[in-house]
Amino acid sequence: MSDLYQEIILNHAGNPRNFGTLTHPTHTLKEANASCGDMVEMQLLVKNGKVQDVKWRGVGCAISTASCSMVSELIKGKPIAFAKKLTEKLLLKEMGMNAILPTREKCLLLPLRALQHLSQ
Amino acid sequence: MFDPNIIKKDFPILNRTVRNGKPLVYLDSAATSQKPQAVIDSIVEYYTQHNANVHRGIHALGDESTRMFYAARNTIAKFFSADTNELILMRNTTEAINAVVYMWAEDHVSVGDVILTTEMEHHSNLVPWQVFAKRKGCSIEYVRVTESGELDMADLKKKLRKGVKLVAMSHVSNTLGVMNPVAEISKLAHVVGTLVLVDGAQSAPHLPIDFHKLGCDFFAFSGHKMVGPMGIGGLLVRAEVFKHMHPFLYGGGMINEVSLDTTTFADVPDAYIAGTPDVASTVGLAAACNYLSKLGMEQVVKHDAELVSYALNQLKKISQLHIVGPMDARKRCGSVAFIYDGVHAHDVAQILDSEGIAVRSGHHCTMPLHAKFKWGATTRASFNVYTTKEDIDVLIRGIQKVKEVFGK
Structure with missing residues (x-):
């Protein structure tokens, strides 16, 4: 079977973590892959430089869904600086992969591109 | 079969x-078809045996190349039951549709006019008209697609009226797979003086096309979807419509005589081929047409x-x-x-x-x-x-x- 669909990816894609919306977010970050129809809206509650809470919602493929889910877990409770600097390499490591097919890279990067809005 | x-x-x-x-x-x-050995061989043979610029060199290779180019153009036109002087070679369907904007629409569509297209169009037959309409101040209307994924003919008849300058529509939808009755629509359009552009990207590979029987004014197609090479396709233009068009690429090859003050142009369709054409791909597309005709x-x-x-x-x-x-x-x-x-x-x-x-x-x-x-x-x-x-x-x-x- 396809190497891409590791158990951890199927697990997050099937049961996305932190899915939903926050009542009083301090940041709402939107990003989309127009050509695939994927979109994500991440909401962060940042207090004292820390990501106190995070929720996200969106539609997308298994890769982008798993990626959003895992990113939300990674940044929750961490300093905002960590969320801003989250890299593709680290995310791939969390997924147990060294690299991703070039055609699916944009799916993986969707939540990271959303987080980049924090720095703008 | x-x-x-x-x-x-x-x-x-x-x-x-x-x-x-x-x-x-x-x-x-x-998206793109694969290519038979005959098409690949024709391109290899052109480059290994005959390559020279067309129309220019008075030498053996120049003669061969020019002859092959003309023969290929004839074969491609004939494949669509069109005359050679009704065929403008283009890179692909997208370029052909954009060319209609510059060669025809620019002069014949103005503020208040309407371009009628459909909700099922490929971006290549939608974006050029959307951008053109914004620039020209004309409007763009869309024929509805029904819930079952067909063109709503009642809606088309309602929207097709005097003042609609062009109907631009696909022959076969690349998403719905539906065939549109373009011959019938061409007849309806001509009654109210509207021209018809057919995006034939998805029909040319599968359906026998008789350009004159289809009755449209422009028919755009891509060679690479019909077992031909990438980078070559064409726009068929009804002979009468050529009288109301002008080239949009000017330069070498498309001229008759040039002085510092003025230029006279070559005859149709040469007037529409500025610069060195992709002869090898034209030869390759002709080989593709021959391959399909043989089947x-x-x-x-x-x-x-x-x-x-x-x-x-x-x-x-x-x-x-x-x-x-x-x-x-x-x-x-x-x-x-x-x-x-x-x-x-x-x-x-x-x-x-x-x-x-x-x-x-x-x-x-x-x-x-x-x-x-x-x-x-x-x-x-x-x-x-x-x-x-x-x-x-x-x-x-x-x-x-x-x-x-x-x-x-």
């Missing part, structure tokens, strides 16, 4: 394996109809699938697109790819159509002369794998 299993042997790429030795099952022909387009369309009908019947048995476009195979041509309930099209395509099956997933350059029906993205299997029922069986087995991986 021809045997596609024998035809397959003419296409060397279909022999190869992908993804750890899986035989390639190529079901993405609507017989009447046979090609029969083969396609059988495949579409078989694919529809097999796919509709899978309960997780929602098929896009009409369920009546007789209304369709070339492809079947579907949505897998609960699994994104990219994931479907990825699993199929791991089985050696190439399909297209995404919006297929019809975002407004996807938005209208609220489809996230769709997966499309598309066919050509080398496609077999066995290929579709492999696809069906591949779709079962999607269920295994995602448990849906």
